[in-house]
Amino acid sequence: MEITDEILIDLYKRMVRVRLFEEEAGRLAESARLPGFLHLYVGEEAVAAGVCGALESQDQITSTHRGHGHLLAKGGDFNRMMAELMGKATGYCNGKGGSMHICDLDLAMLGANGIVGAGVPISVGAAYANKLTGNGLISVSFFGDGATNIGAFHEAANMAAALSLPMLFVCENNEYAEYSPRHKTMAITDVIERAAAYGFPGAIVDGMDCVAVFEAASLAIEKIRGGEGPMMLECKTYRFYDHVGVKGTASDYRTDEEVEEMRKRDPLVVHETRLIESGIMDADSIQAIKDDIQKEVDISVEFADQSPFPELEDMLVDVYTNGESS
């Protein structure tokens, strides 16, 4: 398939949106201005950008505890996200859900999740609804390598295959689950083998390259939309920061050298180099994109700062249909 300049620039913008927002969130967390856990997506932007860039706007996604990237790459609102991270009433969950519970139903983002693997079966249901109604949409579930060790993943994979559903499984294999390296918690090298086990195809993708992800996702999505049943992409990627926060207190579960080595493959730099070398953009136009998006990030911080915290009354609503708790 042909990848136009427009697409290449679009993919870049999606990655920058995630990166700059996340770096800002990291700084705020370091200065204790964000309550709760912050799982940063920095390093893995190519996956969310490549997949979301290949989706129709109403294709559904489910996301993870490391979910800011998925929503932002799908067009999520900086202001409402930043406000949610700060626990403010103007946030995506009115400041009641936090980083791991953000949903945006307008964008068909069915939810980030504090429970590992919990989103995968939800995507199965969305895919089934798509099939039933014949709306032509597909559903996508993002999940980590570690999530494929949990029962819910396996039930979902089998069911999606058995019912031949229009669903794309996107594994973000960053080689670690918290502080456990992948090889200690599974006896296979490639997570993709798990798709084969349930009888659907998949591909291993360079998850540090948004174009590779976009191409693989586009190919898969075309087949899935065409009624060929589920597929899986295993995106080999890496998180640059710690499991939680920026620099955590965990023991040395990975070496600084390893992180440095992977940082050389920074998905933003990889793509910037491509854009410049192919003459699509120059350093100035790249900087201009970053400046524009940074401005949006700054505005979101201001917006969140100035927003009020939710009050007791806010806490008590939206538990039942009548809006109230018992």
Place this chain on the structure above:
Amino acid sequence: MSEKVSELSMLEAINETLHSEMARDERIVVLGEDVGRNGGVFRATEGLIEKFGENRVVDTPISEAAIAGSAVGLAMAGLVPVAEIQFLGFSYQAMHQIAGQIARLRYRTQSRFEPQITIRAPFGGGVRTPELHSDSLEAQFANIPGLKIVLPATASDAKGLLTSAIRDPDPVLFLEPLRGYRGIRDLVPDEEHAIPLGEANLVKKGDDIVIISWSYQVELSKRVAESLEEDGVSVAVLDLRSIVPLDVEALTQIVAHCGRAVVVQEAPETGGFASEIIATINDECFWSLEAPVARVSGFDVPYPVGMLENLYVPDEARIRAAVLKTMEEE
């Protein structure tokens, strides 16, 4: 004879107990997510893998159902599993194995199988962890016959109760308050220390009213009781220590003595364990009551994160208000 003691945080007391119990009984196997090389996300299992090796300290995949389920198989084969569920909220993933298997095996085997299984899990709010990381689910487990549910409120009790939990021939869910891990410090006996399960602790005597509580809420209740002393109200505090088994005798005695009671829990109010306490009081000593028993609880909403948890979790002001209101009732 004076016992030797050391001042420890609750977390240190738990870690020390795991070390000493593993040294005492080589059948003990610790398993859970990141409990080995990493030492646990809160460091409760720190140093165990270095001392007891990878065979006895198992880093599991993210597989709560398999953690709980394999504990059954381990126990059936004669080992003593001490499993960790990283946050109590993740026990939903393991719920069938806990509720449908672990809790019922004695019954099914006419006690031929002694399910000596401990599941440790941190829970509770106050440290800004998100939804499902802070939830107080103890009442849900209390509705499962066959499980014991132990909730220490001090470092010393954490040691004494965890020791007994590990040695107990029934499955024990051992719930550790996140806020207490580093927030609670007290004197812990250096030597072996085992507190029988099912003995409540009257942590403060009093004559006018009793606050009944468990886990971190005991700490808050004590502070309220002490401050009310200055206002001339004599407030007793009963730490249940375990909700199953429930020390009905201690509960009845102090409620009958005071005639007024407040139950404090962090869980949502509806169906919380406080309701069971009040039902027990009605059964055992209703005619000694001088006022209806009050509850201070979380709210009937999903655990809210961020700043709202300050409003959600019972605090000293809410406990104090409930005590004063109950004192006014005729």
